[in-house]
Amino acid sequence: MKNADQNTFLDINLKSLSENYLKIKKRVTKNCIVAATVKSNAYGLGVNKVLPALIRSKCKHFFVASTDEAMEIRKINKKVEVFILNGLVLEDLNILSKYKLIPVINNLKQLRKIERYQGKFCKKLKIAIHFDTGMSRLGLDKNETAKLIKNQSKLIKNSDLVLIMSHLACADDPKRKKNQSQLNEFNKIRKHFPNCLHSISNSGGVLLGRKYNLNMVRPGISIYGGNCQIRERKHYKNVVSLKSKLIQIREINKGDTVGYGATFKAKKKMKIGTFAIGYGDGFSRLFSNNCKIYLNNKRINLIGRVSMDSVTVDLSEFTNLKQISNKEFEFIGDKNPINTVCASINTIPYEILTNLGKRYQRRYIS
Numbered sequence: 001m002k003n004a005d006q007n008t009f010l011d012i013n014l015k016s017l018s019e020n021y022l023k024i025k026k027r028v029t030k031n032c033i034v035a036a037t038v039k040s041n042a043y044g045l046g047v048n049k050v051l052p053a054l055i056r057s058k059c060k061h062f063f064v065a066s067t068d069e070a071m072e073i074r075k076i077n078k079k080v081e082v083f084i085l086n087g088l089v090l091e092d093l094n095i096l097s098k099y100k101l102i103p104v105i106n107n108l109k110q111l112r113k114i115e116r117y118q119g120k121f122c123k124k125l126k127i128a129i130h131f132d133t134g135m136s137r138l139g140l141d142k143n144e145t146a147k148l149i150k151n152q153s154k155l156i157k158n159s160d161l162v163l164i165m166s167h168l169a170c171a172d173d174p175k176r177k178k179n180q181s182q183l184n185e186f187n188k189i190r191k192h193f194p195n196c197l198h199s200i201s202n203s204g205g206v207l208l209g210r211k212y213n214l215n216m217v218r219p220g221i222s223i224y225g226g227n228c229q230i231r232e233r234k235h236y237k238n239v240v241s242l243k244s245k246l247i248q249i250r251e252i253n254k255g256d257t258v259g260y261g262a263t264f265k266a267k268k269k270m271k272i273g274t275f276a277i278g279y280g281d282g283f284s285r286l287f288s289n290n291c292k293i294y295l296n297n298k299r300i301n302l303i304g305r306v307s308m309d310s311v312t313v314d315l316s317e318f319t320n321l322k323q324i325s326n327k328e329f330e331f332i333g334d335k336n337p338i339n340t341v342c343a344s345i346n347t348i349p350y351e352i353l354t355n356l357g358k359r360y361q362r363r364y365i366s
Contacts, residue, residue, distance in 0.1 A: 007276045008244040009328065010360035012045050014053040016237035020223050021057050023236060024206055032213045033197065035061035037220030039069060039085065044282075044354040045224060045240065049364050051076050054223075063218050067095060074099045083128055083163070087138070093117045096125055102162065104128040106138045108148065111155060118158035128163035129193075133185040133200075134178060135169045149192045163197040163216065164190060171204025172229050179208055190214070203228035207235070226349030227339040240353065241333035242283075242360070244275040247310075249321050258312050259304025263289055271315040272303065277331065280308040281357030286345035287311070294335040295327055 025034045036059050042050035051062070051073060061081045064070050067090045070082045083102045088110040090096075096103060096114075105111045105127055118125055129148075132139030140148060148155055166186045170176035183200060190198045198214040203222035205212045207229055221228050225239035251271055258264040258272065279285045283306060291302035293313060301314045318324055332341050338349045 006361060007247055008281070008360050009242070009363055010356060011241040011243065011333075011363045011365060012049065013237075013239050013241070014049060014364055014366040016225065016239045017045075017050065017223060018053050018057040020225060020236040020239070021054055021059060021219075024217070024219050024222060027206060028213045028217055029210050031215060033061055033216040034059065035063055035081075035083075035199075035216055035218045036223055037063045037202070037218050038073070039063065039065040039220075040354050041069075043220065043224050043350065044356050046362065046364075047072060048076060051080075053366065055080065061216070063220075067101070070101045071095070071099055074101070081126075085130075085138070087130070088114055097121075100126075102126045102128055104130050104138075104163075104165065106130050107140060108144045108155070111148075111159075115155070115158050124158060124160040126162045127159045128165060129161065131164060131166050131186065131189050133166040133182040133189075135167050137167070139166065145189060149189070152192065161193065161196050163199060164193045165199040165216075165218075168200060168202060168205050168208075168212075171202055171208060174208055174229060179205075179212075183212060221350055221353075224349075224353060225338060226342075226353065238334055238337050240338060240356075242277075242331040242356070243328040243333065244277050244331060245328055246273045246325055247276050248274040249315065249325065257304075259288075260307065261305055264304040271318065271321065272312050273315045274310050274312050275329065276309060277311055278307045278309045281359050282352075282355035283311065283331070283357075284345055284347075284352075284355070286347075290344060291331075291341075292336065294330040294333070295324060297335070300329070 036054050038047050038050060041047050055077060062073060063083045063085055065085050067084055070084050073082050083104055085104050087106040088103045114127060130139035131145050132141055168179055168182055170178045186200050197216045199216035199218055200214060201212045201217040203219040206217050206219055222236050225236050252266050254266055254268050256266045277283050285306045287302060288305040292299045302311055303314050304312045330336055332338055338352055342349045342352045
């Protein structure tokens with residue numbers, strides 16, 4: 001970014017990202033397609049850089065949330081398959097034809113709409129259909145599913161159905177019986193649609209075992225180095241590092257307080273440092289008095305509240321402050337991976353990644 005802050009850096013390792021994708025390919029069955037979920041600007045990491053890296057790793061199928069995101073992918077690559085998870089929410093269906101996009105149909109109303117549209121043309125547009133097997137979010141419900149199965153030849157006449165899918169609600173917990181019940185339900189449905197791809201697994205589903213592979217999986221967070229299951233072992237490489245240089249160093253005396261609300265009070269004379277990073281950059285306010293950062297192997301405490309544009313840390317253990325004044329301190333990285341960082345504030349790596357702000361200077365490593 002041209003005007004990005006020169007003191008704070010978001011490093012995105014595209015080599016590690018590609019290695020994570022290839023590791024997933026080795027984990028699934030030989031003929032299983034590994035699609036990549038790149039919604040929300042590739043989980044905040046920049047789809048314009050992430051997409052080419054995945055294409056170089058032979059990924060040909062991508063999932064996004066919205067039509068705008070799908071059109072953005074088309075600007076980058078004209079050949080890959082692009083599925084729109086939010087379905088048929090646009091008024092101008094000509095966009096689907098123009099950009100060769102594949103809507104994921106989430107109810108019979110959407111199916112009828114695209115069927116009417118395609119009835120005007122000779123060439124069939126590709127579609128996917130989402131069946132709800134227990135998430136109660138998007139997808140055809142039980143009544144609509146039964147109706148479609150019974151009247152499939154009448155309801156799907158003008159469209160080219162290339163994929164049916166569902167979504168696991170509890171794939172983050174391998175012990176949940178709901179995973180198996182959803183798979184059982186989807187297996188019943190997919191028997192009626194033998195001539196297309198079948199998919200139920202996200203990142204967590206990939207780790208549930210090969211019976212959940214079917215012939216397509218749709219990983220997201222695992223590609224970007226985040227854990228997707230409770231108590232998960234480290235399966236994938238760290239992709240993101242957040243680093244920052246000090247913008248000020250000063251001394252405070254015993255009894256002095258730090259930050260809004262005076263939530264930190266010095267018990268002795270201290271050296272403190274300030275970084276240009278805050279909740280305006282997606283660095284959560286929940287890290288206030290509750291975060292460790294690193295310089296080499298030295299762990300440093302964040303003190304006081306996280307402000308919109310700055311945080312403060314305890315530098316008292318450093319004897320030579322001149323030596324560290326231009327060093328890059330690690331907020332997220334190999335010493336402090338995203339999965340550890342998110343656990344400290346009881347959230348998930350998805351939220352940390354997608355909230356990372358636009359003010360950082362981004363450095364892509366390939």
